[in-house]
Amino acid sequence: MIVCCLLSPLLSAKTVLVVGDSLSAAYNMPVENGWVALLDKRLNQLTGSHDVINASISGDTTSGGLSRLPQALASNQPDIVILALGANDGLRALSLSTLKQNLTEMIELSKAQGSKVLLAGMLLPPNYGPYYTNQFKAIYEELATNHDLPLIPFLLKNIGGVETLIQKDGLHPNAQAQPLILDNVWPYLEPLLKG
16 A cells, blocks of 8 residues: 555556457456456556556457557547557468558557557567568567657567466466566556656
8 A cells, every 4th residue: 555655646647558469358368367457457556547448359460450449549549559469460470561561550540649659569489480580579679669669578578488377279378477467568658657
């Protein structure tokens, strides 16, 4: 409780919109166990006045996210948009130029609406080959630099490849991993919440 009272004056009321895929949609678990719900809980413990909207859909690609984003922006008028898409583009070996273009348009749409953008980077398994995996990773870094955005280098840092934190499908983080995902997001989100 003391922590709450010390931190809450630092954070102003915000609406946070998360646009992602199954990694943010609490895939195969109760939605309240997902990292986005945990973020909502943390923010409301700290301030009591945040709205966190989860516009994540399992299986979504950047093309799907881009098609849904204008309505989500218009409906929610978010102060902050967390873009956590691209994993499915990569796993399906879709065009990297399309991935980059879709993310660029989502960044520009969000900024035009007046939102700050936090970009969540992804990495691909090594079996996709060094060229594709390196180019995929570089897209997030380039977009963050070119658009002056904070970048979470890897949303699943310290989670991907850890058997005890991954569901039986070998891809999706389990409930134990969700607080760790939030811990990966928080250092990059907190400065935006203070702004």
